[in-house]
Amino acid sequence: MAAQNAQILFPVNVPGSFDYSIPAGVNPARGDFVYAPIGQQMKLGVVMEIVSDEGTRELKDMAQVKAARPLPPEMLSFIRWTAKYNCVSEGLVLRMVMRSYKALEPSTLVTQFSPSGNFPAKMSAARHAILEKGGPFPARASEIAERAGVSAGIVRSFAAAGGMLAQSLPVDAPFGVPNPAHGGMALTPSQEQAAAELIHQVARRDYNVSLLDGVTGSGKTEVYFEAVAEALKSGGQVLVLVPEIALTQAGMSRFEARFGVAPAPWHSQLGDAMRRRVWREAAQGRAQLIVGARSALYLPFPDLRLIVVDEEHDTSYKQEEGVIYNARDMAVVRASIAKHSVILASATPSLESLVNARTGRYAHIILPERPGAITLPEIDLVDLKDHAPEKGDYISAPLIEAAKAVLARGEQAMLYLNRRGYAPLIICRNCGEKLKSPDTDSWLVEHRASGRVMCHQTGFSMKKPKACPDCKAEDTLTPVGPGVERVAEEAARHFPGAKIEIFSSDTAGNPAEIAARMARMEQGEIDILVGTQMVVKGHNFPKLTFVGVVDGDLALAGGDPRAGERTYQTLVQVAGRAGRADKPGHALIQTHQPEHDALAALAAGDRERFIGAELGLREALLLPPFGKLAAVIISGPDQHKTEGLAKKFVSLAPRADGIEILGPSEPPIGRLRGLYRRRILVQSEPKVNLSKYMQIWRKKAKIPSKYKLHIDIDPQSFM
Numbered sequence: 001m002a003a004q005n006a007q008i009l010f011p012v013n014v015p016g017s018f019d020y021s022i023p024a025g026v027n028p029a030r031g032d033f034v035y036a037p038i039g040q041q042m043k044l045g046v047v048m049e050i051v052s053d054e055g056t057r058e059l060k061d062m063a064q065v066k067a068a069r070p071l072p073p074e075m076l077s078f079i080r081w082t083a084k085y086n087c088v089s090e091g092l093v094l095r096m097v098m099r100s101y102k103a104l105e106p107s108t109l110v111t112q113f114s115p116s117g118n119f120p121a122k123m124s125a126a127r128h129a130i131l132e133k134g135g136p137f138p139a140r141a142s143e144i145a146e147r148a149g150v151s152a153g154i155v156r157s158f159a160a161a162g163g164m165l166a167q168s169l170p171v172d173a174p175f176g177v178p179n180p181a182h183g184g185m186a187l188t189p190s191q192e193q194a195a196a197e198l199i200h201q202v203a204r205r206d207y208n209v210s211l212l213d214g215v216t217g218s219g220k221t222e223v224y225f226e227a228v229a230e231a232l233k234s235g236g237q238v239l240v241l242v243p244e245i246a247l248t249q250a251g252m253s254r255f256e257a258r259f260g261v262a263p264a265p266w267h268s269q270l271g272d273a274m275r276r277r278v279w280r281e282a283a284q285g286r287a288q289l290i291v292g293a294r295s296a297l298y299l300p301f302p303d304l305r306l307i308v309v310d311e312e313h314d315t316s317y318k319q320e321e322g323v324i325y326n327a328r329d330m331a332v333v334r335a336s337i338a339k340h341s342v343i344l345a346s347a348t349p350s351l352e353s354l355v356n357a358r359t360g361r362y363a364h365i366i367l368p369e370r371p372g373a374i375t376l377p378e379i380d381l382v383d384l385k386d387h388a389p390e391k392g393d394y395i396s397a398p399l400i401e402a403a404k405a406v407l408a409r410g411e412q413a414m415l416y417l418n419r420r421g422y423a424p425l426i427i428c429r430n431c432g433e434k435l436k437s438p439d440t441d442s443w444l445v446e447h448r449a450s451g452r453v454m455c456h457q458t459g460f461s462m463k464k465p466k467a468c469p470d471c472k473a474e475d476t477l478t479p480v481g482p483g484v485e486r487v488a489e490e491a492a493r494h495f496p497g498a499k500i501e502i503f504s505s506d507t508a509g510n511p512a513e514i515a516a517r518m519a520r521m522e523q524g525e526i527d528i529l530v531g532t533q534m535v536v537k538g539h540n541f542p543k544l545t546f547v548g549v550v551d552g553d554l555a556l557a558g559g560d561p562r563a564g565e566r567t568y569q570t571l572v573q574v575a576g577r578a579g580r581a582d583k584p585g586h587a588l589i590q591t592h593q594p595e596h597d598a599l600a601a602l603a604a605g606d607r608e609r610f611i612g613a614e615l616g617l618r619e620a621l622l623l624p625p626f627g628k629l630a631a632v633i634i635s636g637p638d639q640h641k642t643e644g645l646a647k648k649f650v651s652l653a654p655r656a657d658g659i660e661i662l663g664p665s666e667p668p669i670g671r672l673r674g675l676y677r678r679r680i681l682v683q684s685e686p687k688v689n690l691s692k693y694m695q696i697w698r699k700k701a702k703i704p705s706k707y708k709l710h711i712d713i714d715p716q717s718f719m
């Protein structure tokens with residue numbers, strides 16, 4: 001007799017879903033959250049399909065359907081697609097989606113208070129304070145008390161006297177409804193035109209991708225806000241993805257200023273309660289505007305109409321652990337499944353997106369200038385062969401002079417070096433040994449502010465030893481090379497009396513510290529900001545007119561095929577911090593390679609030249625976007641066995657045309673957290689379905705339990 005079975009996927013790392021029979025009286029549908037037995041336990045999973053078969057198999061019965069909104073069909077397809085493309089199990093992707101599954105339960109209720117409008121006879125100062133400062137209402141007694149500077153008991157007694165209304169309300173309050181017509185500034189004619197094109201795309205209510213390609217400070221945010229407004233007007237949901245470090249209070253406030261309410265946030269530092277609240281509100285379709293880091297893409301939106309990927313070139317969109325995926329690319333996939341618009345915005349788009357725009361797959365929307373009379377910064381190179389800094393120094397005379405002139409005019413300067421700490425290397429003057437991380441192939445970095453040495457790969461840190469661990473000589477450990485702390489120390493010598501601050505993840509590790517430093521910079525309490533890549537993103541400092549790049553060559557080292565592109569992107573963005581208000585900006589880049597395509601194009605202000613040269617190179621070498629790449633990382637506790645497994649894996653590679661396999665080789669970090677690592681790079685012609693090839697290959701390998709094999713489709717990191 002034919003039977004109906006449910007294919008249930010669980011949020012665990014097993015190859016696929018499991019079949020269960022459906023008992024009488026239970027009516028599951030695709031996307032439903034359901035319970036089913038695994039071993040002795042009842043587990044929560046999702047129905048991927050309902051299928052019929054002959055009814056001859058012995059299957060366990062599933063249990064009940066959970067009373068919760070099911071995952072939309074597009075979400076199921078998106079889970080499958082993500083898993084297939086990135087060569088991971090569907091269960092692992094579902095685990096990302098169900099990260100806040102507690103949000104499937106309705107919100108618990110708590111007593112919350114709001115003013116009743118009646119005034120009891122006795123109105124003390126504390127009661128007035130509650131009405132004046134206790135809001136926004138409704139809120140819990142403790143929240144009102146804190147804001148009003150009274151005790152919670154007073155809030156309750158005020159309610160008992162009739163001045164406040166007590167109601168039992170959900171703990172997780174809904175987010176405010178954004179108003180598309182709330183704010184918005186008068187756009188320039190070119191912004192108007194760009195906005196009109198984006199609005200047109202969103203209004204089509206079909207799959208389409210636009211590349212919003214505008215110079216730094218051209219007002220891309222203002223322009224895509226108009227597209228967001230269009231999507232909100234139709235009642236749909238909008239997701240704006242931003243790099244994690246742009247998720248600051250200042251960044252969120254812009255959304256609030258434009259749409260009248262704070263958007264729902266989503267990022268890795270969110271507390272459990274907020275995470276649950278955002279998940280539930282997004283899943284119910286009530287949160288209309290969500291601004292988040294990459295993993296927000298896996299929230300189960302039922303009615304998404306637009307995804308904006310701001311700073312689409314940013315490397316933080318690539319998740320490097322667990323499910324290895326690129327949120328920018330997966331955003332496009334999600335839109336193609338759910339049939340809606342995507343906007344990729346950047347001043348320095350990735351070559352992949354540029355090629356897609358030029359071949360017509362994406363609409364190409366260009367903002368060529370900054371609004372008003374604000375010009376782009378002038379960029380010049382300082383050839384370190386001609387302008388070597390003084391011995392032991394890192395800042396050359398041209399940078400010192402330029403910064404001095406800026407400070408004399410009462411403006412601000414920034415020195416950029418993408419290296420945390422004091423020095424990237426510590427060497428013993430006596431025996432020549434370098435301080436190494438105990439379980440990882442990386443040098444320990446000196447952090448003078450904290451007196452510690454640190455491994456930037458793993459976070460390991462210890463007090464800086466007095467004696468060399470190798471030869472035991474005392475006071476011989478010498479820092480080599482500069483980090484931001486050292487540059488700041490040197491700057492203090494060149495610019496006596498200047499107020500200098502360091503901006504890196506060590507000095508501004510959480511949103512409050514970032515906001516405080518930003519505020520000091522905006523208010524002119526800092527003369528020189530010495531910063532790592534944290535300064536690159538989205539801040540507008542009106543008085544910052546000079547940017548000095550201490551090491552323009554830093555990102556060019558190493559085997560990353562995108563090194564030139566990264567260097568170009570980062571330096572355009574860093575230089576773009578200068579001259580954002582009425583005063584023109586200037587940037588000087590110290591380099592040993594002024595003839596390198598990326599640097600020469602920067603100095604010439606000629607993006608086309610760089611893109612032309614880089615695309616030529618990529619095409620000749622069959623690198624993305626003209627070919628495809630995948631990496632395999634095999635790791636494990638024994639060096640020889642890891643090497644052996646990697647070689648064995650290469651020998652199992654299926655024969656296929658248009659595929660080249662390089663390696664295994666020892667990566668720059670050959671040992672990480674005690675595990676030895678080997679890399680294999682796979683390069684293919686564009687027509688090859690590389691994900692499929694990798695999956696077939698992966699299935700042939702047997703990996704012992706203490707060893708791991710990761711596949712990274714389109715790798716961005718080559719460590």
Ligand code: ADP
Pocket residue numbers: 185186187188191214215216217218219220221222223371540
């Ligand atoms: P981008 O995202 O392209 O770097 P932003 O959207 O952050 O640029 O805009 C840069 C600055 O210019 C912001 O301070 C913004 O408020 C301002 N701005 C943008 N468009 C206009 C406009 N039409 N009129 C006045 N100021 C504008």
